Amino acid sequence: MIQMSLFNEPAPVLPVTYYPEFLNQEEAGVLYQHCLGLQWQQNQIKMVGKTLLVPRLECIYGDEGCEYLYSKSVLLKPLPWTSSLAELRDRITALTGYKFNIVIGNQYRSGQDSIGWHADNEQSMGLNPAIASVSLGAERKFQIKAIKGKPTDFWLEHGSLLIMHPGCQSTHLHQVPKTKKLVSTRINLTFRPHVGGRK
Numbered sequence: 001m002i003q004m005s006l007f008n009e010p011a012p013v014l015p016v017t018y019y020p021e022f023l024n025q026e027e028a029g030v031l032y033q034h035c036l037g038l039q040w041q042q043n044q045i046k047m048v049g050k051t052l053l054v055p056r057l058e059c060i061y062g063d064e065g066c067e068y069l070y071s072k073s074v075l076l077k078p079l080p081w082t083s084s085l086a087e088l089r090d091r092i093t094a095l096t097g098y099k100f101n102i103v104i105g106n107q108y109r110s111g112q113d114s115i116g117w118h119a120d121n122e123q124s125m126g127l128n129p130a131i132a133s134v135s136l137g138a139e140r141k142f143q144i145k146a147i148k149g150k151p152t153d154f155w156l157e158h159g160s161l162l163i164m165h166p167g168c169q170s171t172h173l174h175q176v177p178k179t180k181k182l183v184s185t186r187i188n189l190t191f192r193p194h195v196g197g198r199k
């Protein structure tokens with residue numbers, strides 16, 4: 001049966017799976033504290049002669065040599081896996097069958113931190129990567145849409161896991177928009193494959 005939304009438009013079928021309680025509250029709290037102590041960086045993007053601050057903090061952990069270049073200007077060099085991050089990676093692999101070489105952390109310090117519409121299609125992840133995204137701390141709105149479609153909203157809860165399946169990055173865009181609401185810190189961990197190269 002096709003699920004109908006308001007106005008009888010079929011709800012879009014999205015190439016994602018959402019697990020709201022992937023971690024229990026205690027596990028999520030411990031992991032959030034661990035993640036606050038990771039090596040966060042304030043990166044800069046260079047665009048048409050201008051230097052802009054990335055509107056969030058970032059960190060990267062992973063297998064040796066798995067460097068990651070995005071927006072043609074930010075080179076992220078992985079630090080070795082912490083045991084907590086490696087354990088989390090292995091739990092996601094056990095659940096989904098997807099394998100990962102790196103994790104990129106995003107720290108949204110307030111509602112003014114964000115990530116705009118994009119697809120994660122860097123060549124270093126190979127063709128049609130699966131990306132696993134764990135959310136901790138404050139709940140933020142995550143939107144996903146087919147390239148010419150209308151957005152669907154997810155409220156990514158503390159301890160949740162969102163899987164973007166292979167193909168998602170070719171057909172869909174996603175974002176975490178800014179909000180004027182008062183929100184505290186949110187940490188997001190995106191586990192990704194790395195097949196070689198930097199781009």
Ligand SMILES: O=C(O)CCC(=O)C(=O)O
Nearest residue numbers: 106115120142176188190
């Ligand atoms: O914070 C999120 O939920 C999404 C992060 C994201 O899209 C990314 O790091 O590419």
Ligand SMILES: [Fe+2]
Nearest residue numbers: 118119120174
């Ligand atoms: Fe993304």
